[in-house]
Amino acid sequence: MKRVLVSVLVLVAVAAAAGYSMKTQLLLALVKYKSANEYATGPAREINWAQGPAKPTAEAGQRPPNIILIVADDLGYNDISTFGGGVAGGRVQTPHIDQLAAEGAVFTQSYSGAGTCAPSRAMMMTGRYPTRTGFEFTPTPSGMGGMVSSIAAAMDNGLPRGTYDAELEESKPPYETQGLPPEEVTVAEILRDKGYQTAHIGKWHLGRKNGMAPHEQGFDESLLMASGLYLPEDDPNVVNARLDFDPIDQFLWARLTYANSFNTGDEDRFEPGGYLTDYWTDESIKVIKANKNRPFFLYLAHWGTHTPLQATREDYEAVGDIKPHRLRVYAAMIRSLDRSVGRINAALEEEGLAGNTIVLFTSDNGGPGYLGLPEVNHPFRGWKISHFEGGIRVPLFIKWPAQIAAGTVSETPVAHIDMMPTLVAAAEASEPQGVEIDGANILPLIQREGQGAQGWDRETLFWQSGHYRVVRHGDWKLQVTGRPDKRWLFDLAEDPTEQNNLADSHPEKLSELMALLDEHQRSSRGPLYPPVTEMPIAIDKALDQRFEPGDEYIYWPN
Known part of the structure; x- marks a missing residue:
């Protein structure tokens, strides 16, 4: 099928006589056909999470902290109201995320590991730069780069042409086996070996086979996003927003289905039990309750607010009459993400776990320009798929009442490579021997005792994409x-x-x-896998705005 996809793509690309609409529809129909026939997806099912002991494994104060890492996807710096912003000119606030920040520590200069998602997530898990792991680019389904490039070339928005190497893509491993090498040591492996019950829910994007799936990389249990619709697009409770000016969005609507898997990587797919953001929160609360008497590490990797833009009708109505339509749907998705954080914190309070649980909140990178929403990263320049501040400046909030005073603020630059060594230090575990860790433990910057940058002498951070x-x-x-x-x-x-x-x-x-x-x-x-595309990205204009001579841009390899 991969060879067929690439061959058809080449034929379509050289079919100069065909109009834009015909080429686009042929490409997308091919993608939709492949996606519909690739995997069988069963009905929703009950997840039987492993149940911890009936009584606590240690006295209060002697047990290591529980850890919950919540990662949003493509969240713009201005999407949350903590820093005085908020969606639609502040009309949609994020009170639960704001509360998390107010009750813990806020890093005012925090960075993602990369301008796209997968390398950032790898750095969170390993504390290592892609120059060490080789995981430098974001894996995409076979044919995606060529199809997106072909659609983009036919859409005259003033941007220079991108490039695509079909032969190079043909030589790469399948999408499912492009991931973080199994020999890399993840934070989940370290915490599991320390006695933590480890659970992953949501996005992974670090490989699904050959020892790369989350349940093979240190997580005892993994409810994996097997595809990417939040709800079926014809569900009566969903409101969709298509972005006709965005080739990536067109591809995703054709490619994605509504599917999860549990502890099988890319196999045994079944439908989720509701709107993804809410459903994964439901399951996260079940994990908290199941493990209330033993230390646990929960990695809740939300898909929100990544495209395709889909919101529940309830959230869409709740945010009010915001225009344009895509901004209203996007605002509704932010509302659901904020609700998730509030529900997680409420569950911790209900179970008596809030005092000794570390809750971290961040985003994998900044908001994308292909949304056509120019304020998502305000006041910073640039977007996801760039290393300007708008592409890599992200929120990072840490709440740990037992150790971190409410209202703590740090202006020290930190990054996603610091997540692994920080969580390992919090659990009083040891970093892997014989492995160079690029990140640093950021707790000395924010803990009640020893506040300030004692022992902190790092001045330099790096980013690289080709x-x-x-x-x-x-x-x-x-x-x-x-x-x-x-x-x-x-x-x-x-x-x-x-x-x-x-x-x-x-x-x-x-x-x-x-x-x-x-x-x-x-x-x-x-890099482990060579980039097959180089796409032009405007720095100061959203994708729905025409690129003019003199506007700045970069080519992003992937």
């Missing part, structure tokens, strides 16, 4: 791309929104940061 390399050293940030051949140098202390490029006026600082990038690159093992 030819697009970035370093932040102190308050200086350098972005380097090979296509276009360009350097952006910013002083974030004076210019946090990256408006003034100082590359020409500060040659010594440029040289200093280039040397750091080159040194980091020399230690790279190279």
